[in-house]
Amino acid sequence: MAPSRRTLHEILVTTPSFVWLSVLFCVPTLIVFAMTFKPADMYGGLGPGWTLETLRHLANPNYPAIIWRTIWLSAAATLISLVLSIPMAYYIARATPGLRNALLLLTIVPFWTNFLIRIFAWKILLHPEGFLKRALVAAGIIAPDTSLLYNPEAVLVVMVYTYLPFAILPIYAAAEKFDFHLLEAAMDLGASRLTAFRKVFLPGIRRGILTAFLMVFIPSLGSYVIPDVVGGPNSEMIGNKIAQRVFVDRNLPHASGLSAFLTLAVLVPLAVVWVVQKRTSGQPPTMQEVA
Amino acid sequence: MAEFLEFVDVSKTFGRLRAVDHVSLGVRRGEFFSLLGPSGCGKTTLLRMLGGFEIPDTGRIYLDGVDITDLPPNRRQVNTIFQNYALFPHLSVWENIAFGLRVAKRPRREIFNEVERMLALIQMEEHAHKKPHQISGGQKQRVAIARALINKPSVLLLDEPLAALDLKLRQRMLIELDLIHDQVGITFLYVTHDQGEAMSLSDRIAVMNQGRIEQLGTPAEVYEAPRSSFVAAFIGDTNFFEGRVAEIINDDYILMQIDGFPSVVCFNDKKMKVNDLVYLSVRPEKFRISRERPQLDGRYNLISANVEDIIYLGSHTKYWVRVDEYRLAISQQHGRFLLDEQPIRWKDDVWIWWHADDGYMLERYSEADELLIQTPPEEVGQNGAVPAPPRAEV
Numbered sequence: 281m282a283p284s285r286r287t288l289h290e291i292l293v294t295t296p297s298f299v300w301l302s303v304l305f306c307v308p309t310l311i312v313f314a315m316t317f318k319p320a321d322m323y324g325g326l327g328p329g330w331t332l333e334t335l336r337h338l339a340n341p342n343y344p345a346i347i348w349r350t351i352w353l354s355a356a357a358t359l360i361s362l363v364l365s366i367p368m369a370y371y372i373a374r375a376t377p378g379l380r381n382a383l384l385l386l387t388i389v390p391f392w393t394n395f396l397i398r399i400f401a402w403k404i405l406l407h408p409e410g411f412l413k414r415a416l417v418a419a420g421i422i423a424p425d426t427s428l429l430y431n432p433e434a435v436l437v438v439m440v441y442t443y444l445p446f447a448i449l450p451i452y453a454a455a456e457k458f459d460f461h462l463l464e465a466a467m468d469l470g471a472s473r474l475t476a477f478r479k480v481f482l483p484g485i486r487r488g489i490l491t492a493f494l495m496v497f498i499p500s501l502g503s504y505v506i507p508d509v510v511g512g513p514n515s516e517m518i519g520n521k522i523a524q525r526v527f528v529d530r531n532l533p534h535a536s537g538l539s540a541f542l543t544l545a546v547l548v549p550l551a552v553v554w555v556v557q558k559r560t561s562g563q564p565p566t567m568q569e570v571a
Numbered sequence: 572m573a574e575f576l577e578f579v580d581v582s583k584t585f586g587r588l589r590a591v592d593h594v595s596l597g598v599r600r601g602e603f604f605s606l607l608g609p610s611g612c613g614k615t616t617l618l619r620m621l622g623g624f625e626i627p628d629t630g631r632i633y634l635d636g637v638d639i640t641d642l643p644p645n646r647r648q649v650n651t652i653f654q655n656y657a658l659f660p661h662l663s664v665w666e667n668i669a670f671g672l673r674v675a676k677r678p679r680r681e682i683f684n685e686v687e688r689m690l691a692l693i694q695m696e697e698h699a700h701k702k703p704h705q706i707s708g709g710q711k712q713r714v715a716i717a718r719a720l721i722n723k724p725s726v727l728l729l730d731e732p733l734a735a736l737d738l739k740l741r742q743r744m745l746i747e748l749d750l751i752h753d754q755v756g757i758t759f760l761y762v763t764h765d766q767g768e769a770m771s772l773s774d775r776i777a778v779m780n781q782g783r784i785e786q787l788g789t790p791a792e793v794y795e796a797p798r799s800s801f802v803a804a805f806i807g808d809t810n811f812f813e814g815r816v817a818e819i820i821n822d823d824y825i826l827m828q829i830d831g832f833p834s835v836v837c838f839n840d841k842k843m844k845v846n847d848l849v850y851l852s853v854r855p856e857k858f859r860i861s862r863e864r865p866q867l868d869g870r871y872n873l874i875s876a877n878v879e880d881i882i883y884l885g886s887h888t889k890y891w892v893r894v895d896e897y898r899l900a901i902s903q904q905h906g907r908f909l910l911d912e913q914p915i916r917w918k919d920d921v922w923i924w925w926h927a928d929d930g931y932m933l934e935r936y937s938e939a940d941e942l943l944i945q946t947p948p949e950e951v952g953q954n955g956a957v958p959a960p961p962r963a964e965v
Contacts, residue, residue, distance in 0.1 A: 459655075459657070461653060461655065461657045462657050462659060462660075464622075464624055464644070464651075464653070464657070465651070465653055465657035465658075465659070466659070466670070466674075467623075467643070467644040467645045468622055468623075468624075468644050468645075468649075468650055468651045468719075469645075469650065469670050469671040469674065469718065469719070469722060470645045470671050470674050470675050470722060471645055471670075471674040472645055472674075473643075475674050479670075479674070480659055483659075483661040484660070484661065486661075
């Protein structure tokens with residue numbers, strides 16, 4: 281049976297992106313996976329033949345600690361970002377159009393400055409002789425010998441700072457479509473403000489929250505610059521190890537092994553979201569769409 | 572006089588717009604009460620203040636003797652049917668109805684029994700597990716009613732609940748609403764801009780305009796005895812006459828002199844004196860129209876006119892006739908259809924008459940209200956609307 285005109289059009293339209301994705305994404309990913317099973321040579325390249333040497337190295341007892349830290353830092357950054365951005369998105373969606381545009385602009389403004397510069401700015405902010413440290417010591421909140429920099433907490437703070445806009449924007453997009461009359465209806469039926477928020481607003485913006493979760497959690501897992509700049513030796517993440525294997529040890533198979541592991545780790549939350557989305561794909565349209 | 576539900580001198584301003592302007596209003600227990608008015612008249616604001624979604628600038632609201640003016644919506648014994656139903660899209664019909672009892676943390680058993688009872692009341696048992704987007708407009712409407720009633724409110728607020736439905740469905744829901752009101756016996760406060768809905772459902776109607784109550788009364792009172800030109804023109808159709816009292820005929824009747832129209836006799840329930848300014852409203856169906864001159868006593872106003880437009884509407888025919896400077900709307904039910912009888916045609920000279928008791932003197936008149944009256948498009952009736960013969964006898 282010949283494909284219909286419509287199918288033909290669909291094929292034509294999707295071919296470029298399909299080719300792009302397979303050549304520049306799928307193939308390199310597979311190459312990285314394959315490199316895990318190649319031996320390293322002493323000049324930073326790949327030796328001949330195949331080996332399981334790298335997998336043995338990955339069993340190194342240092343890795344579980346780093347992997348665990350990567351996961352909990354990413355999870356914490358995601359959770360904090362979501363908790364901060366849901367009320368923020370709610371507020372932006374309910375603001376007057378003028379204020380709304382201003383707030384959205386402010387959300388995006390940090391992207392106008394180079395990412396590295398912003399991270400270094402945090403280094404200055406948290407510096408032992410920095411303004412923030414002195415202010416906190418003067419206020420008696422922290423002891424003078426506390427270090428704000430070079431620890432996992434600093435990494436967490438800067439990660440939240442970096443990824444917060446990626447959480448605000450999708451949640452805002454969902455909140456903007458939300459019918460706020462539903463909150464009135466919930467309160468009319470006896471729900472308190474908080475109950476209405478929890479039982480009606482949160483389910484209403486569920487898709488935005490799922491997207492935000494992915495947008496924060498996945499880049500967080502691959503963080504490398506942030507722990508490198510504001511973190512210390514005890515706040516290394518898996519991204520740092522990969523960089524170290526490439527640039528310092530010049531051991532590509534080893535770096536590939538870690539990368540492959542990270543890729544597989546990222547696929548897990550993706551699969552979870554995919555299943556959840558699928559289960560709720562019958563999600564009804566908004567009130568306005570129906571009326 | 573403590574009514575069951577009472578607004579006392581309530582006002583609400585949005586920016587520079589005075590939405591509700593010193594409204595006082597009492598609603599009786601169990602009553603079907605309507606707030607009727609054009610959009611922007613303040614009826615919805617009044618309802619939202621009762622629901623707790625707006626706080627009045629001044630004035631108090633009492634429900635069953637308790638001041639509820641400042642209570643949040645979830646602490647009031649009132650529930651609302653929203654205009655767009657506001658069903659929760661992520662919950663099934665069953666869970667939507669159960670919502671009120673769930674947040675009140677009622678026992679499981681009770682929630683189950685009550686929801687099932689409500690589903691039976693609205694005859695939606697077989698749709699219980701559908702999501703709101705899978706059911707029709709009329710069904711959503713019924714779910715919204717059940718969801719509100721399950722909380723056993725003292726007052727059920729209905730904000731234009733039929734506006735989103737098509738005509739046939741609206742008529743069916745009207746009957747259902749009436750039945751539900753009879754069954755549950757609670758007070759209904761119904762907001763609408765549709766005079767037909769208000770007239771057919773309500774025990775009493777408050778007609779609102781520009782934030783004020785123009786008139787409060789039974790449907791018959793506001794229709795037959797409108798106090799202002801606004802009420803007369805907003806509810807149904809009418810003809811206005813402006814003139815002065817020329818002569819007091821007796822205790823009951825005066826002769827009214829009108830510029831650009833013959834003098835007419837009218838019932839003087841307002842006890843007007845000679846030379847007082849009079850605004851008279853005569854409903855189109857109070858007129859009779861015929862080509863033959865009838866024999867009438869002195870309490871009828873009999874005037875010759877010329878037919879300008881005719882619209883045949885099946886159950887009745889509308890005529891627009893010219894008398895000097897006035898163009899009058901006349902509505903006439905049909906008698907038996909007689910094939911050999913000549914119906915009234917466009918440009919015919921006719922006699923029109925009405926009984927002096929059928930005109931009603933207005934207390935207030937505003938020229939702007941003339942715009943509320945339906946006027947026919949020009950040239951209607953010229954090309955062949957076939958009007959049935961009017962009844963000649965009175």
